[in-house]
Amino acid sequence: MTVGSGDAPAVVALGGGHGLSASLSALRLMSDRLTAIVTVADDGGSSGRLREELGVLPPGDLRMALAALCDDSEWGRTWRDLLQHRFTSTGDLDQHAVGNLLIVALWELLDDPVEGLDWVGRLLGARGRVLPMASVPLSIEADVVRDGELTTIVGQSAVGSTASRVESIRLIPS
Template sequence: MKKQRPSYRMPRAHGPRVTVIGGGHGLSNMLRGLKQYTENLSAVVTVADDGGGSGVLRQDLGMPPPGDIRNCMEALANTEPVMRELLHYRFTEGSLAGQSFGNLFLAALNGISPSFDVAVSRMSEVLAITGRVLPVTTADVQLEAEFENGASVVGESKIFYCKKREDCRIRQVRLIPEHPQALPAAVAAIRDADMIVLGPGSLYTSIIPNLLVGGIVEAIQSSDALKVYVCNVMTQEGETEGYTVSDHISALFKHSVPGLFDLCLTNSSPIPKGVAARYAQEGAELIRCDWEQCARLGVEIVNRPVATVENGFVRHHPGHLARELILLHAERSVRIAGDSFDFRDDTYRVEEDS
């Protein structure tokens, strides 16, 4: 008769320390899932955005762009429905048309705080967020892209249009000024992490800008944490047309160091033909996984069902992606013989053979 397996339940408060690095909607989407499994979350977020409402506030008030940071705080917030609705609200008329209340709220806090990171911390307290959201730097930075034909453009929001015009790949991106100093708390969050997650998000405009900040790559290198890159599901028009998984990995290594991570999580969920056809009309497609080339780069591919289709768009499913990441951490870091994992409510359970 098989022995009963004792179980050990892990409260979210004692979950793994996970530090995620990136920006854009991909990062905030993943955070919504991860907060169901651990409260020990840190999001290190790019501040290179210069478009939309964030760009307007950046130009008018001389503050770092609030948009990506606000999205992450909203994802981690534990507030009443009315407050969530208020944060999402966008003005439709007048000089504030297109601007979100959440951005203005953070701008106001920045006006009464000694620094932008303090303003972010204060807004985090108001929203009672799970974990921490940290700007990667408080320096005023611009993103410059250089293309394979020698053309270049300054401004994150201009890269899409310049790439479409030049019709060639991005050779590299850099920050102006180069190598700004990282926020000390961001470096500490990376060094203290049990798992470091890069992405998902725009390769050149959401993930790589973080790696160009002084101290970030060194902190990742020196960490003993499990390091995972979450690759996008689809190529991105105006940025990564025609890219394979290894192309994404090569770009990340080129802008940091070879071997920055050794695991890459890719999607195995099927995408409906009709949805794929619509993406193809815009020059986007499923990212092909070239396994052998990834292996040559020293990266192991972990293929899991983490994508879904939402309103006709392919997205990472917050719950599925978070579950696979937590499982990866448990499998690769805990390494208890015969483990099985059962996720439910606000705890996860590790069962061990007796």
Template sequence: MTANPAPEVSLACLGGGHGLYQTLKAARLASPHRITAIVTVADDGGSSGRLRRELGQIPPGDLRMAISALAGDSEESQFWASVLQHRFGGNGALAGHAVGNLLIAGLTELIGDEQQALDHVAGLTNSFGRVLPMALEPLEIEAEVAGLDDDPRIMREVRGQVAVASTPGTVRRVRLVPERPAANPAAVEAIRDADMITLGPGSWFSSVIPHLLVPGIADAIRESRGLRVVVLNLTAEAGETAGFSHERHIHMLAQHADGLRLDRVLVDASVLPSAGERRYLEATAGKLGATVVYDDIRAVSADGRATDIHDPEKLSAALSRVWRGR
């Protein structure tokens, strides 16, 4: 992959929510041969949660965002991307629903196949790539959380993506319900065929780690001959990873996936200014076979202030440099 079109390179990008959205925007800018978004299916909040409970379908929100991120450059494609992202206002039954969520749910009922529904919606935006759920059934996240009692040694179970993401305690471990779900075969194939696999950024326990808890996905990552790249968050998130160091993020990946092997860990150069902090991260990444790459990937606001969002253009350039330096 280079900053210019690279017709022979394929990408598989794993994650969910806003983190995956930024990664896909970055991947789109690099113009590779193929991009496949592989998306978590455990969301239980907002519009997605309502549709999941009422219809029993895979929650569509993260899938919708991925389709929008991969939208073509034409005026019509961008128009449809904005339509998918539009949310109804007001206080009625439709309030808070995204148009794209309703469209995906309606097409799924009409066609009877969620993947075909996603492909049809992607056709509206002329999406550059395909969006795949990581599993073909809605999943739940269950976490072991410390710090919810006076005794910090007591562990409590918290269930649901929203509850895990917003817990005031410290997440120690997560699992999926049902445990060991079957992977989407198309997602497994995309990972096996990819020249580069990206994991993260995003909500670590509710968008990133769940991929490693699907045995077929985890096996495909372990066995891949592609370049396996973890994109670290710019900061720990309030709630599920509050107080986590960067090396602890990597440790958590290893804890949830026995035998996990990685090749690169991409981190913004500004978040670890000291040599000591970098040594800790490099040692932890090295245990998984990975080299740490420092680069400028943080977005800056209009008034010049650093944000906690990855800049798609900077991230695209950084991933291109990682690819060239492999």
């Protein structure tokens, strides 16, 4: 099967982070009829900072999905690497990914996250489409047992790194 052929399957992939990115990198070799539906619950790193400061969807997992859909041409590799590049400084830009800033800037200009992602996808020559899972930032909230007591923790970073036993988990807003 070749990419772009009429026989290529239409594929929808749901997820986020490195797992979705790796899956999309493989799937783009089999089909360009890809749609990634990407989590918007990230609250750490560059995404968390932009989410907090600007009140936007966290762009990081969306950026990683777009980068994974770049082809292996010089154009695709260059834009993928630029999108993923992180600044190293002692200032406010430290550890921000160029792609996160580009995506958020387009969201501000266009006032539409989906349209902004489509614009980035066209710039990259992405082999597929990336959509946010929700139109508002989500938070993960979990009830965990810590020292024999049930307590609630909030945020993907906190839930993902807890050593406590998770009793229940939910998305906010539900």
